[in-house]
Amino acid sequence: MRPSAAGQALRYALLNLMALAVLLPFAGIVLAALHPSGSRVDGVSVPDRWSWENFGLAWREGGFGDLMLSSLIVSGAVVPLTVLLATMAGFALSVLGVWGGRVLSLGFVLGLTVPVELLVIALYYNLREVGLTDAYTGVVLAEVALFLPFGVYWMQSHFAGVPRELVESARMDGARDGTVLWRVLLPVSRPAVTTLTVLVFMWSWNQFLLVLVMLQDPSMRTAPTGLGLFVGRYGTDVPLLAAASLIVIAPIVVVYVVFQRSFVEGITRGAVKQ
Amino acid sequence: MGDPAVTGARAPGGARRTGRGGRGRGWLFLLPAVAVYLAFTVYPAVSTLQFSFLEWDGVAPPAWAGLDNFARVAAEPMLGRAVLNALVLIVFFTVLPILLGLLMTALLAGGVRRGTAFYRVVFFLPQVLPLVVVGTTWRWMYSDDGMVNQAFALAGLDHLTRAWLGDERFALAALGVVGTWIMSGLCMMLFMSGAQRVDPALHEAAAIDGAGPARRFLSITLPGLRREVSIAGVITTIAALASFDLVFVTTNGGPAGATNVPGLLVYRLAFNEGDIGAAGALAVVLTVLVVVFVGGIRLLAKEDA
Numbered sequence: 312m313r314p315s316a317a318g319q320a321l322r323y324a325l326l327n328l329m330a331l332a333v334l335l336p337f338a339g340i341v342l343a344a345l346h347p348s349g350s351r352v353d354g355v356s357v358p359d360r361w362s363w364e365n366f367g368l369a370w371r372e373g374g375f376g377d378l379m380l381s382s383l384i385v386s387g388a389v390v391p392l393t394v395l396l397a398t399m400a401g402f403a404l405s406v407l408g409v410w411g412g413r414v415l416s417l418g419f420v421l422g423l424t425v426p427v428e429l430l431v432i433a434l435y436y437n438l439r440e441v442g443l444t445d446a447y448t449g450v451v452l453a454e455v456a457l458f459l460p461f462g463v464y465w466m467q468s469h470f471a472g473v474p475r476e477l478v479e480s481a482r483m484d485g486a487r488d489g490t491v492l493w494r495v496l497l498p499v500s501r502p503a504v505t506t507l508t509v510l511v512f513m514w515s516w517n518q519f520l521l522v523l524v525m526l527q528d529p530s531m532r533t534a535p536t537g538l539g540l541f542v543g544r545y546g547t548d549v550p551l552l553a554a555a556s557l558i559v560i561a562p563i564v565v566v567y568v569v570f571q572r573s574f575v576e577g578i579t580r581g582a583v584k585q
Numbered sequence: 586m587g588d589p590a591v592t593g594a595r596a597p598g599g600a601r602r603t604g605r606g607g608r609g610r611g612w613l614f615l616l617p618a619v620a621v622y623l624a625f626t627v628y629p630a631v632s633t634l635q636f637s638f639l640e641w642d643g644v645a646p647p648a649w650a651g652l653d654n655f656a657r658v659a660a661e662p663m664l665g666r667a668v669l670n671a672l673v674l675i676v677f678f679t680v681l682p683i684l685l686g687l688l689m690t691a692l693l694a695g696g697v698r699r700g701t702a703f704y705r706v707v708f709f710l711p712q713v714l715p716l717v718v719v720g721t722t723w724r725w726m727y728s729d730d731g732m733v734n735q736a737f738a739l740a741g742l743d744h745l746t747r748a749w750l751g752d753e754r755f756a757l758a759a760l761g762v763v764g765t766w767i768m769s770g771l772c773m774m775l776f777m778s779g780a781q782r783v784d785p786a787l788h789e790a791a792a793i794d795g796a797g798p799a800r801r802f803l804s805i806t807l808p809g810l811r812r813e814v815s816i817a818g819v820i821t822t823i824a825a826l827a828s829f830d831l832v833f834v835t836t837n838g839g840p841a842g843a844t845n846v847p848g849l850l851v852y853r854l855a856f857n858e859g860d861i862g863a864a865g866a867l868a869v870v871l872t873v874l875v876v877v878f879v880g881g882i883r884l885l886a887k888e889d890a
Contacts, residue, residue: 412678456625
């Protein structure tokens with residue numbers, strides 16, 4: 312069944328229309344960010360003069376130097392920790408086998424449906440007692456716990472798909488557990504680990520509610536949280552707000568474009584958690 | 586790799602014993618993950634459940650309140666309204682994107698070969714961006730001189746233009762449309778990749794039997810997409826029910842509580858108003874809703890099989 316030329320043209324027209332609906336808001340904020348700060352921006356409009364200084368202005372006014380550093384610290388700790396713990400747990404559940412493994416797997420899977428809203432109240436009031444609010448440690452561990460259910464599930468199902476002969480022949484050669492994981496399984500797990508890494512980076516970079524609650528000190532907050540408060544202060548200065556928005560999304564957009572395959576794979580294969 | 590995480594609660598692949606040394610050793614590898622998960626997910630979840638039975642302002646010693654907080658969620662108009670609002674959002678976050686995704690899949694079926702990589706990157710983009718930025722952008726688009734009114738004016742519908750998020754009648758639907766915008770591309774890409782799995786021979790056989798394209802979509806493609814539809818349903822329903830970021834930066838619940846959602850009130854009650862019991866109860870209700878919907882969708886997907 313070869314599609315007709317007219318039908319084909321219609322199909323692409325439809326697709327392009329949808330793509331336009333997705334991209335138009337971005338075109339809008341990119342253009343808005345280039346208008347003079349404080350000026351009125353009518354929908355999608357090309358500025359008379361390109362005002363690149365908005366980015367510097369937003370950076371200084373919003374304190375984005377501190378915010379981006381905070382974001383880097385949090386994501387920089389959350390991503391390797393989550394991937395490491397999830398890999399070890401997935402290995403134990405899928406390859407080694409442990410007592411109570413089935414119940415544990417179920418326990419992690421149930422975590423996929425727990426909304427952050429259920430956790431933040433107790434996280435704040437309990438961690439306040441032990442001085443882990445307004446500390447990176449608290450928010451980092453909370454995020455790791457939040458992303459572990461997906462991570463464990465992901466690595467467990469990945470290891471379950473690796474041919475068991477690989478593990479068995481390594482065992483014959485007398486390899487210990489750590490060697491099996493590190494030298495035998497991980498080298499063939501690059502795609503799965505990469506996907507998990509970029510997904511966890513995205514969730515961690517974008518996390519809002521948890522950070523808003525756990526880091527009350529404005530200078531410690533992450534970029535998206537800082538933007539949430541920036542909106543309150545500069546709500547009417549559209550160009551400045553647009554520039555700040557672009558600053559916040561720049562890292563995630565770069566990572567997305569570079570690792571798009573991993574993102575798409577991860578999201579379609581079961582990203583139930585955001 | 587096994588099935589997607591959402592299609593079954595059963596753990597993927599049975600544990601494979603590799604002999605030697607018993608099964609206790611595996612715990613060494615599990616311990617860090619289990620410890621962090623217990624301390625930072627299980628324990629807080631149980632704690633919040635405890636809070637929901639207390640009357641507590643976070644400072645003075647708490648008092649036992651029994652089921653009072655849950656009664657308040659049912660009785661106080663503001664709290665009940667927030668739960669209803671979340672359910673309305675499901676129409677926009679889940680139902681519309683799934684219908685739109687199916688429609689697009691039907692229209693595009695098999696005909697799109699070139700440029701798929703480009704479209705995929707574009708349609709997944711809203712999934713990747715922080716909701717705070719999406720919200721900030723749409724807040725501006727919905728404003729008096731924003732893009733939405735510009736489009737209405739361009740279509741000659743000047744009399745319909747308004748500050749959408751400031752209008753009590755339209756604010757919730759306007760937020761919902763943002764959800765539709767975020768989720769439609771995801772649903773569409775999920776369904777299109779699922780539709781590719783369907784054996785083309787089935788379509789050809791049906792075509793020979795005289796089935797038109799619409800008939801073929803309904804009887805062949807759609808049944809084959811059950812798994813994808815249930816995945817899309819789970820992802821989007823969770824996003825609709827647990828929406829906090831988007832509402833926080835766009836309307837913060839206004840005007841006049843028209844866009845209050847449970848997540849927002851949990852935050853406000855627990856951290857602005859010192860009403861931790863009510864916040865806990867609302868969070869528990871929200872979690873039950875999520876579990877019921879996710880469980881229901883999975884059950885439906887299984888039963889039809």
